[in-house]
Amino acid sequence: MTRVTDAETPRLASKRGLFARAWRQLPFFAWLIVLWMLLWGQWTWLAFLTGLVAAVVVTRIFRLPPAELSGRLNPWWGLVFVVQFFVALVRGSLIVAWQTLDLRRQPGSAMIAVPLATDDDLIMTHTAVTASLIPGSIILETDRDRRILYLHVIGVHSDEDVEEHREYIREWEARIVRAVGSRDQLQAVKAAASARREADRAARIAGGAE
Secondary structure, eight states: OOOOOTTHHHHHHHHHHHHHHHHHHHHHHHHHHHHHHHHHTOOSHHHHHHHHHHHHIIIIISOOOOOOOOSOOOHHHHHHHHHHHHHHHHHHHHHHHHHHHOTTSOOOEEEEEEEOSOOOHHHHHHHHHHHHHSTTEEEEEEETTTTEEEEEEESOOSHHHHHHHHHHHHHHHHHHHHHHOOHHHHHHHHHHHHHHHHHHHHHHHHHHHO
């Protein structure tokens, strides 16, 4: 039986830590390759190899802060997110087209701030990208410290429309967290949604009392 000495223990721990970090970064590394192939519109071995080189350059030469993934992936919620995203893409395109062709009234627009429930960089980035890809809204700015996304949206005519758009973006954040977020992030999203429901209930009760 092979014995591990005290001198070898830190070395083994270091190797295990390196392997764990590499394993956590693997989905991000693979996504860079897929993104490269999508940009070139080619699904060939040449595109894969050049994408592999580009991913190595991006992750090793440009020393940006590491993007730490949660290590959790829910395939079901990932599939739900993809399906709902494509449905929202088609729906948003039809709505924007109708707003453009409807000469009876202007579609209306507004710049809104959307506080998020999580403070993770990747979740915030995914939420911002999703909101920008769906026609009808685009990200203007992100406030990392306060966890706020600032968007320009069209189809706004009242305060109720603004709140509806805010809730719409928060729902996308929740879908992303269910798919790839950590358990702590999932609890934060649920707690934020519960707090908003309680605040809405209290506002309705106060309004009825008046």
